[in-house]
Amino acid sequence: MKILYINNIFSLFLALFISISAVSQNSAFKSTYAPMPHSNVLLKNGNIFDGDGNKFLNTDIILQDGKIVAIGKDLPRSMDLEVVDATNKWVTPGIIDIHSHMGVYPAPSVTTSSDGNESTSPVTADVWAEHSIWVQDPQFALALKGGVTSFHVLPGSANLIGGRGVTAKNIQRNTINSMKFPGAPHSLKMACGENPKRVYGNRGQAPSTRMGNVAGYRKSWIKASGYLSKLDEYENKSKEAKEMGYKPQRDLELETLAGVLRGDILVHNHCYRAEEMAMMIDIANEFGYKITAFHHAVEAYKIADLLADNNICAALWADWWGFKHEAYDMVQSNIAIVDQARNGTGCAIVHSDSEIGIQHLNQEASKALAAGVRAGFDISQARAMKWITSNPAKAAGIYDETGSIKVGKNADVVLWSENPFSVYSLAEKVYIDGALAYDRDSGFEPASDFDIGILNPAKNRIDE
Amino acid sequence: MKSSKFFKIYVSFCLILFNQIAHANEILITNANIYDGKSDKPFVGNILIKSGKIQSISDDMFDAEKIINANGRIVTPGFIASDTEIGIVEIGALSVTRDDSPKIYNIGFSIFDAFNPNSTLIPWNRANGITSALSLPKYSSSPIGGLGSFFDLNSELNISGKKDMVMIGRVGGSSSKSRAETFALMEDILDLAFSIDSNTIKSDSEIITFMNDIPLVDYLDLHVRDMKALYKLANERLPLIIESNRASDILKLIKLKKKYDLNLIIMGAQEATLVSSQIAENKIPLIVNPINNIPNSFDELASNINASARLEQAGISLMFNAPRDHNYHLIRQGAGVAVANGMSYAGAIKALTSNFSNAFGISSKGVLKKGASADLIIWSSDPLEPSSIPEKVFINGVDTSLMTRSLRLRDRYIKNLDKPNTYR
Numbered sequence: 001m002k003i004l005y006i007n008n009i010f011s012l013f014l015a016l017f018i019s020i021s022a023v024s025q026n027s028a029f030k031s032t033y034a035p036m037p038h039s040n041v042l043l044k045n046g047n048i049f050d051g052d053g054n055k056f057l058n059t060d061i062i063l064q065d066g067k068i069v070a071i072g073k074d075l076p077r078s079m080d081l082e083v084v085d086a087t088n089k090w091v092t093p094g095i096i097d098i099h100s101h102m103g104v105y106p107a108p109s110v111t112t113s114s115d116g117n118e119s120t121s122p123v124t125a126d127v128w129a130e131h132s133i134w135v136q137d138p139q140f141a142l143a144l145k146g147g148v149t150s151f152h153v154l155p156g157s158a159n160l161i162g163g164r165g166v167t168a169k170n171i172q173r174n175t176i177n178s179m180k181f182p183g184a185p186h187s188l189k190m191a192c193g194e195n196p197k198r199v200y201g202n203r204g205q206a207p208s209t210r211m212g213n214v215a216g217y218r219k220s221w222i223k224a225s226g227y228l229s230k231l232d233e234y235e236n237k238s239k240e241a242k243e244m245g246y247k248p249q250r251d252l253e254l255e256t257l258a259g260v261l262r263g264d265i266l267v268h269n270h271c272y273r274a275e276e277m278a279m280m281i282d283i284a285n286e287f288g289y290k291i292t293a294f295h296h297a298v299e300a301y302k303i304a305d306l307l308a309d310n311n312i313c314a315a316l317w318a319d320w321w322g323f324k325h326e327a328y329d330m331v332q333s334n335i336a337i338v339d340q341a342r343n344g345t346g347c348a349i350v351h352s353d354s355e356i357g358i359q360h361l362n363q364e365a366s367k368a369l370a371a372g373v374r375a376g377f378d379i380s381q382a383r384a385m386k387w388i389t390s391n392p393a394k395a396a397g398i399y400d401e402t403g404s405i406k407v408g409k410n411a412d413v414v415l416w417s418e419n420p421f422s423v424y425s426l427a428e429k430v431y432i433d434g435a436l437a438y439d440r441d442s443g444f445e446p447a448s449d450f451d452i453g454i455l456n457p458a459k460n461r462i463d464e
Numbered sequence: 465m466k467s468s469k470f471f472k473i474y475v476s477f478c479l480i481l482f483n484q485i486a487h488a489n490e491i492l493i494t495n496a497n498i499y500d501g502k503s504d505k506p507f508v509g510n511i512l513i514k515s516g517k518i519q520s521i522s523d524d525m526f527d528a529e530k531i532i533n534a535n536g537r538i539v540t541p542g543f544i545a546s547d548t549e550i551g552i553v554e555i556g557a558l559s560v561t562r563d564d565s566p567k568i569y570n571i572g573f574s575i576f577d578a579f580n581p582n583s584t585l586i587p588w589n590r591a592n593g594i595t596s597a598l599s600l601p602k603y604s605s606s607p608i609g610g611l612g613s614f615f616d617l618n619s620e621l622n623i624s625g626k627k628d629m630v631m632i633g634r635v636g637g638s639s640s641k642s643r644a645e646t647f648a649l650m651e652d653i654l655d656l657a658f659s660i661d662s663n664t665i666k667s668d669s670e671i672i673t674f675m676n677d678i679p680l681v682d683y684l685d686l687h688v689r690d691m692k693a694l695y696k697l698a699n700e701r702l703p704l705i706i707e708s709n710r711a712s713d714i715l716k717l718i719k720l721k722k723k724y725d726l727n728l729i730i731m732g733a734q735e736a737t738l739v740s741s742q743i744a745e746n747k748i749p750l751i752v753n754p755i756n757n758i759p760n761s762f763d764e765l766a767s768n769i770n771a772s773a774r775l776e777q778a779g780i781s782l783m784f785n786a787p788r789d790h791n792y793h794l795i796r797q798g799a800g801v802a803v804a805n806g807m808s809y810a811g812a813i814k815a816l817t818s819n820f821s822n823a824f825g826i827s828s829k830g831v832l833k834k835g836a837s838a839d840l841i842i843w844s845s846d847p848l849e850p851s852s853i854p855e856k857v858f859i860n861g862v863d864t865s866l867m868t869r870s871l872r873l874r875d876r877y878i879k880n881l882d883k884p885n886t887y888r
């Protein structure tokens with residue numbers, strides 16, 4: 001294999017890209033994330049799933065200055081590299097969960113910190129999940145030990161339009177800005193089906209039906225389109241004309257929706273049933289926005305080709321079902337069917353929506369893969385690894401920076417004790433931007449403020 | 465001569481008939497890698513099933529009408545799910561499909577008559593390795609109350625199982641009252657249970673007369689059915705599952721077990737590691753979810769992914785549960801996670817099989833031995849790998865169907881795609 005070293009021009013371009021995309025975002029609540037002090041590491045002789053669908057056996061990886069700088073056989077050891085023997089072990093990109101409620105539904109699950117659903121109005125595009133995140137949630141560290149290096153936190157699904165989601169690096173810190181993934185776009189959470197119509201219908205308020213749901217989305221997008229026209233009109237004026245006229249009044253709700261129409265904010269749509277997903281695609285076409293991913297999508301297998309044709313990912317569980325009527329038609333090969341649609345151009349993601357599931361996304365992918373193979377699909381483990389790495393990275397808009405083991409990308413890397421498709425495999429070392437964030441052998445791991453001295457004043461919670 | 469010839473013909477006819485009858489329900493599984501549910505090591509052998517029971521489990525070869533070569537695959541007892549709503553809840557959020565809670569009765573509420581053998585959860589969990597399950601009602605307003613039943617997951621309308629074999633209860637943090645009152649109430653209820661004598665229980669009118677003098681009966685709005693269930697709890701040492709997590713609560717429950725000689729099983733037990741020696745000393749089995757390491761309440765702060773391994777080390781008998789939501793077979797994945805985090809493999813298999821039968825006194829289930837129910841599974845690969853799947857599932861000796869609604873739906877969307885889906 002060819003040895004590739006990082007291209008300095010590439011990193012320059014990357015920095016430029018990040019600063020440009022930041023301009024189009026709100027200037028408040030900017031990411032202040034800075035990596036932890038990195039180590040320069042040679043992961044020696046490991047077996048690699050690169051997250052882009054490839055498997056490389058007995059191969060080395062060099063992590064340097066927070067980036068992946070080389071992948072290849074028998075890479076030269078230089079003096080400043082710490083060598084980690086990965087023989088008979090496996091290396092993958094950091095796992096990414098595209099559907100998490102960590103921080104907004106933290107542990108312990110108490111009413112005073114249950115901040116994921118602003119269920120006071122069916123459209124709350126003005127709220128941002130990051131403003132609810134409790135940074136001391138002990139769940140972040142548990143997810144880290146499951147190999148999760150980045151995760152996307154969404155508002156809940158009580159509302160038709162629930163607000164903005166945020167992508168974070170899994171380095172727990174005492175402000176959310178210092179955890180936010182630099183340059184990552186916001187998402188907009190939308191929800192179909194039973195939840196919004198139940199929450200508001202029970203109050204004798206719209207929506208109380210699925211047709212009420214659809215009317216609700218469309219009314220919002222009509223308002224958003226009008227707002228965007230005014231905004232565009234103002235922005236297209238000459239400098240002089242701008243001084244003469246008034247700038248359109250800021251509107252938090254419409255700013256978010258207009259951000260979607262401009263393509264700056266990615267739509268993540270909770271939707272179970274096939275016919276509802278098809279309708280959501282119609283609505284997106286009607287108003288000229290794109291749906292990045294359907295979430296939960298228990299019936300995605302019924303419209304897998306439609307999803308592939310529209311370049312929409314489906315973020316799915318391996319086997320959850322039956323808790324609601326719209327989740328009744330589960331098939332275990334849902335993920336595989338989505339993946340294989342239109343000659344393998346489908347985009348399948350294994351998501352968790354669960355503080356336990358997020359710790360074992362590799363096992364969830366393993367179940368989904370096994371079901372796909374039983375259904376007769378020829379899917380490799382290397383390909384299935386995409387479901388929890390590069391595909392969620394693409395859906396979060398961070399694929400250029402992370403989500404696969406590729407020269408130039410962030411050194412978000414997990415060393416596994418054995419093949420990660422086995423239940424017995426444990427994450428041994430987790431690197432985030434080249435910094436060792438978890439080390440099973442030495443017991444190096446974060447503890448949130450919540451974990452400190454809460455059972456035994458002299459110990460951490462997890463050490464009990 | 466004549467008679468002797470007749471006799472010979474008669475005998476040979478009988479033999480043929482006998483062989484046919486014998487063969488018709490004899491199945492031999494050969495070359496199986498057997499985890500029998502009780503031994504610490506697997507062994508390779510053959511299993512002869514006859515009349516729904518295990519007739520032999522050994523190296524011996526037999527002739528049988530049906531011989532299945534397991535080709536060295538793992539064979540285990542059918543796994544038992546110890547904490548489910550199977551057969552009593554079809555769709556979680558659809559109340560018309562929920563039969564898990566009463567309106568009038570509480571302590572004596574039994575879910576048995578609600579059990580639906582045609583529930584889609586039954587083939588689903590069976591095809592994923594669960595052959596029987598304990599179905600439990602929702603917790604009632606009383607800290608002790610509600611009766612659970614045990615069912616074979618064989619989809620037979622003629623239900624086989626064990627009715628009202630366990631009572632449930634719960635204690636812990638609550639937004640409505642102090643746990644101190646819950647414990648006081650628990651003791652009051654247990655005092656009441658042990659005060660009902662065999663004469664009182666003889667007739668409903670005797671029970672009604674007895675109930676007249678007791679304030680607690682009014683307070684909890686108890687009925688004759690509830691009193692009968694309490695009598696059973698006290699006099700038949702009905703297993704009592706109490707869901708409880710905090711270490712101090714577990715110690716209080718141990719005191720109650722001692723005081724009333726309860727047949728106590730603790731479920732949840734997220735802080736059991738803090739009091740494991742006391743639990744072991746008092747031989748209290750636990751039902752735990754080995755994959756749940758979330759400090760989900762202030763009662764569960766000691767939750768830890770290595771809890772199962774540590775509890776096994778302490779000598780405690782464990783059973784596994786999964787969230788009460790359809791996929792009860794996920795106890796296999798939980799068991800795998802327990803092993804990945806230090807539990808012994810054989811111990812994890814026992815937690816899915818014989819630990820249940822020992823805790824609940826159902827000796828014919830959860831173990832592969834001569835005379836036991838032929839509930840067994842031939843696995844595609846390691847059953848603790850969630851990617852594995854049963855290739856054969858026998859329940860009471862019957863080679864059950866592994867078809868599910870889910871598989872039917874799958875095939876509808878990957879085969880014959882030239883036709884509209886509703887005509888596939």
